[in-house]
Amino acid sequence: MKNIMLWVRRYVTVYGIIMLCTFFMCLLFNPASELPVITFFGRIMVFTLIGLLSLVVYYSKEELTVKAWWVRTVLHLLLLEAVLLPLAHHWGFWHSGPDIVIYAGFILLAKALWLLVDYGISIKTAAQINERIRRNRLEKRIGKE
Amino acid sequence: MKVTVEQIGCAHEEELIVRCYDPGADWVGQVTEAASGQRTVCGWQEDTLHRLKLSQIFYFEVVDDRSFVYTQAEVFEAKEKLYEFERLCTGSVLFRCSKSMILNAEKIDYVRPSLSGRFEAVLSNGEQVVVSRKYVADLKRMLGVLES
Numbered sequence: 001m002k003n004i005m006l007w008v009r010r011y012v013t014v015y016g017i018i019m020l021c022t023f024f025m026c027l028l029f030n031p032a033s034e035l036p037v038i039t040f041f042g043r044i045m046v047f048t049l050i051g052l053l054s055l056v057v058y059y060s061k062e063e064l065t066v067k068a069w070w071v072r073t074v075l076h077l078l079l080l081e082a083v084l085l086p087l088a089h090h091w092g093f094w095h096s097g098p099d100i101v102i103y104a105g106f107i108l109l110a111k112a113l114w115l116l117v118d119y120g121i122s123i124k125t126a127a128q129i130n131e132r133i134r135r136n137r138l139e140k141r142i143g144k145e
Numbered sequence: 146m147k148v149t150v151e152q153i154g155c156a157h158e159e160e161l162i163v164r165c166y167d168p169g170a171d172w173v174g175q176v177t178e179a180a181s182g183q184r185t186v187c188g189w190q191e192d193t194l195h196r197l198k199l200s201q202i203f204y205f206e207v208v209d210d211r212s213f214v215y216t217q218a219e220v221f222e223a224k225e226k227l228y229e230f231e232r233l234c235t236g237s238v239l240f241r242c243s244k245s246m247i248l249n250a251e252k253i254d255y256v257r258p259s260l261s262g263r264f265e266a267v268l269s270n271g272e273q274v275v276v277s278r279k280y281v282a283d284l285k286r287m288l289g290v291l292e293s
Contacts, residue, residue, distance in 0.1 A: 063244045063275060069261040115260060122258030125281060129264075130255045132288040 007052070013117060015048045021110045029102060043091055047084060054079045077111050159183070177236055184233065188214045188221025195221055199237050203268055205230050205247040217270050240283045242266070242276040250287050 022044065026033055057076045058064070064072065081104055088094055094103045153159070161180045165173050184199045203215045205223070212223040212230070225233070230247055234240070242248040248266065256264045256276065264276040276284060285291040 061244070063246075063277065064261070066259075066261060118262050119258060119260055122262060122264065122278075125285070126256045126258045126264060128290045129281075129285060129288060132285075132290050133253060133255060136288065 011048055011052060014051050014114065015044065017110050017113050017117070018044050018047055018051070020113070021106045025102070025106050047087075050083055050087075051080065054083065073115075077108065080107055080111065184237065186214060186223060186225065186230070186233065188223050190219065190221050197221065199234065199239060199249075200251075202239065203249055203252045203270065203272070204242075204274060205239070207245045215272075238287065240280065240287055242274065242280050242284070244277070246274060248274060248276070250284060253284075256284075 026035075054076055057072050057079060058069075060068070084107055085094075085100065085103060088103055089100075094100055161176070163173055163176055167173070185196045186199065186202065186205075188195045188197050197214060197216065201216050203217065205225075205227070206213050206215065207227045212225055212227070214221045214223045223230070227245065227247065231241055234247060238250045239247050240250060252268045252270075254267045254269050256266045258264055262278045264278070264281060265273050266276050267273050282291060
């Protein structure tokens, strides 16, 4: 159950990030575009699913070292570009040469945002843990006195 | 409350039995926590066998199928597998922090996040170990940040 909730939360986060990137991409490069809402949302859901399935590149029996983590992060980005770009082209999200650069840039941006959101959550968690450690230590010291 | 302390010989195993109305009461938790610190593990250093209290242990790590116990400044080799050690630590302040390590939460000075989604725990002896995101919820629960 705990794992299911974790993946649902990840799915929602990634979906939100893709929607945000799509919004800015349309706003900056094609403000007059009209999207068929249901089909569009369905396609974004498929993109999200691919994004999560591609996380398999991080799988390892051993704990990853920092270097191994960076290698796999680059691999993950390449995998996302390799799968999402042709699919997006097939669905008509980009057409010409310059489009592909912009689209690839937005995939990179989405990946960076994903990492930043994760890092933000980690900062909050670390602050909670450190505060608790500090409080526990203080309580112990007071108890001894 | 009645308190009984019985002295036994070295041939018997030390044991603590708590008879209480509410096993979730604060004092029960404090007693079991204190008692778990008295549990021991055998560690080898060269050809000498040492008996180490859980409260002395900073972390337990498996490297290349060999188990090691780390204290403040010493390293001992142990016979236990990771899952055996994990079972031994049930109810104590030691928790699984990564795929190959069990860490003593009381020895953590502070934690800091890393971009890789994991945490670095800086221990009171200055050592740094990795806490996986998967296990950080256990640490939060142990410290009382999360409700169990």
